Amino acid sequence: MVLNNIEEIVVQEFVCFYHADLIDENWGDKCVQEDLAKGSVVRLLSRINEPVQLLELFERMVVERQYPMNQTLSKETEIEWMIEDEDWISYRTLLETMIVVLKSKI
Numbered sequence: 001m002v003l004n005n006i007e008e009i010v011v012q013e014f015v016c017f018y019h020a021d022l023i024d025e026n027w028g029d030k031c032v033q034e035d036l037a038k039g040s041v042v043r044l045l046s047r048i049n050e051p052v053q054l055l056e057l058f059e060r061m062v063v064e065r066q067y068p069m070n071q072t073l074s075k076e077t078e079i080e081w082m083i084e085d086e087d088w089i090s091y092r093t094l095l096e097t098m099i100v101v102l103k104s105k106i
């Protein structure tokens with residue numbers, strides 16, 4: 001899969017902050033997810049000039065479990081977000097929280 005610039009930046013964000021070796025074990029907790037989402041959106045917006053395209057990407061990722069970007073992030077972070085239902089639900093909730101935060105900033 002060839003990644004565009006926004007996708008590459010999202011992959012870098014997830015590798016740095018959501019990798020299996022780095023992420024807090026209670027990352028699925030609502031309060032923890034809110035903090036993670038806020039931090040990610042701030043960092044992503046500082047690097048991305050097209051926030052609407054980022055929003056559209058996240059919205060596609062939330063509704064399509066097998067979306068290629070979800071597969072890429074699962075592989076790169078070594079977390080089976082798309083395989084395990086519990087992980088998918090937490091991951092999707094994190095993305096939904098990012099969407100809410102992103103919408104409040106654009």
